[in-house]
Amino acid sequence: MARSAYSYMAMWYRKVGREIHERLMRKLLIEWRRAPSVVRVERPFRLERARKVGYKAKQGVVVARVRLIRGPFNRRRPDSGRRPKRMGVYGITAWKSWRQVAEERAARKFPGLEVLNSYWVADDGIYRYFEVILIDCNQPTIRNDPLYSGICGKEVPRRRIMRRLRERQRRLIEHLKKTLLPKLQSG
Numbered sequence: 001m002a003r004s005a006y007s008y009m010a011m012w013y014r015k016v017g018r019e020i021h022e023r024l025m026r027k028l029l030i031e032w033r034r035a036p037s038v039v040r041v042e043r044p045f046r047l048e049r050a051r052k053v054g055y056k057a058k059q060g061v062v063v064a065r066v067r068l069i070r071g072p073f074n075r076r077r078p079d080s081g082r083r084p085k086r087m088g089v090y091g092i093t094a095w096k097s098w099r100q101v102a103e104e105r106a107a108r109k110f111p112g113l114e115v116l117n118s119y120w121v122a123d124d125g126i127y128r129y130f131e132v133i134l135i136d137c138n139q140p141t142i143r144n145d146p147l148y149s150g151i152c153g154k155e156v157p158r159r160r161i162m163r164r165l166r167e168r169q170r171r172l173i174e175h176l177k178k179t180l181l182p183k184l185q186s187g
Contacts, residue, residue: 006048013046029124037067038109044131045121053117053133054147060139062113065121066102068128102130110134114151 012021044050044063055061073094078087096104103115113134121129135142137152 006051009046009048025122029122029129032065032067032122032129033124033127035065035067038105039065040110041065041131044133046119046131049119050131050133053119055116055133056145056147058141058145060136060142061116062110062134062136064106064110064132064134066106066118066130066132068098068102068105068130070123070126070128098128099130103132106132106134112136112138116148116151 041063043057044055045065047055050063055063072090073092075089075092077089078084094101099118099120103118106118107113107115113136116133116135118130118132121131123129135148135151137143137148142148143152
């Protein structure tokens with residue numbers, strides 16, 4: 001059975017193509033470090049992953065690369081007054097995932113666009129890179145596409161990423177509207 005082009009692209013992110021990929025990435029990451037933290041890119045770096053999460057090469061679909069600083073989420077050590085025994089400095093975990101932080105930063109940078117999805121691209125010693133797919137709901141090609149109707153519909157709240165309305169939560173809300181709302185209105 002013949003393999004698809006996307007399966008060969010995905011091979012670079014597995015052990016099979018790791019050596020060649022690392023040499024290529026070293027040059028790219030130097031350029032990405034010098035660029036701003038949120039950059040609009042012409043096309044996705046990982047095309048096979050972008051297609052899986054909903055990317056289409058059409059008007060109104062924008063891809064942004066977001067750079068996040070890596071490292072532990074440590075608080076500042078208290079330096080005045082009494083010294084607490086355990087001080088609450090180390091081992092604090094963030095409430096949000098790296099991916100969600102990247103999506104929120106891209107949404108702030110492009111306020112007229114809605115976040116569709118995102119995925120990991122690369123890591124280096126200092127930074128972690130994600131690509132975020134954003135869509136313009138005012139574009140006619142997007143409004144007429146059934147794939148994006150769940151995000152650009154009339155009932156769907158705007159700026160959903162800031163309110164953490166992910167895909168699973170949106171499906172749950174739709175299910176509850178279909179099942180519980182008729183029972184409440186009839187009773």
